[in-house]
Amino acid sequence: MSEAITLDAVSKVYGKGRGAVAALREVTVRFPRGGFTAVMGPSGSGKSTFLHCAAGLDRPTSGTVRLGDTDLSRLSETKLTELRRERAGFVFQSFNLISSLTVEQNVTLPLRLAGRRADAGRLAELVRRVGLQDRAGHRPAQLSGGQQQRVAIARALISDPEVVFADEPTGALDTMTAREVLTLLRQTVDELGQTIVMVTHDPVAASYADEVLFLADGRVVDTMLGPTAANVADRMIRLGAWNR
Structure with a gap:
């Protein structure tokens, strides 16, 4: 199975001199296409920095990140923006929906920003898949938190991205x-062949993944295949003790 994302010896250092803080240290990881990977670790372990570097939201201090065969370090900021818009999808804790737009308008926003028209059939299928076919004309304030996150997932999928970062x-x-929501993410992997990289602190959430990266x-410091919530929780407890 080919890799969707590859990180080779990626380090990220904030600041200089005595005040420098290393958020990532020589991280080498490969994410297979069609896989669901959860990323976990204690507070301050580098999870957010890892996700930002893998997604092209931040540049590593050293090392390389590739999306497919594309070396992100060789791209200008403009090209990186285009790559994120066209080849990656994003799902955040806070949903990040536009309050004045309907469900359908929020879902198709990435395409409109890219100057592309949404395929009506794909839009209808995604809205149906996330269970919001009866809410397509509603605005975020008219939806529950779970429904808003379902809109965000459909928005992340509308451009048929190579990877979804959650x-x-x-x-x-x-x-x-x-x-x-986790069942929906799992289904996008199993039924659509989507690649997902998800940062989480929740062992139950991690148990929906194929693999957990600690x-x-x-x-x-560790990986776990076929995770269960109990096994992940146990590893996090031991990892927390080790980290202290």
């Missing part, structure tokens, strides 16, 4: 709604 996508949701002190 940053704590269930952090603002109750337990039952979170499970519905970070501590800016380094990859």
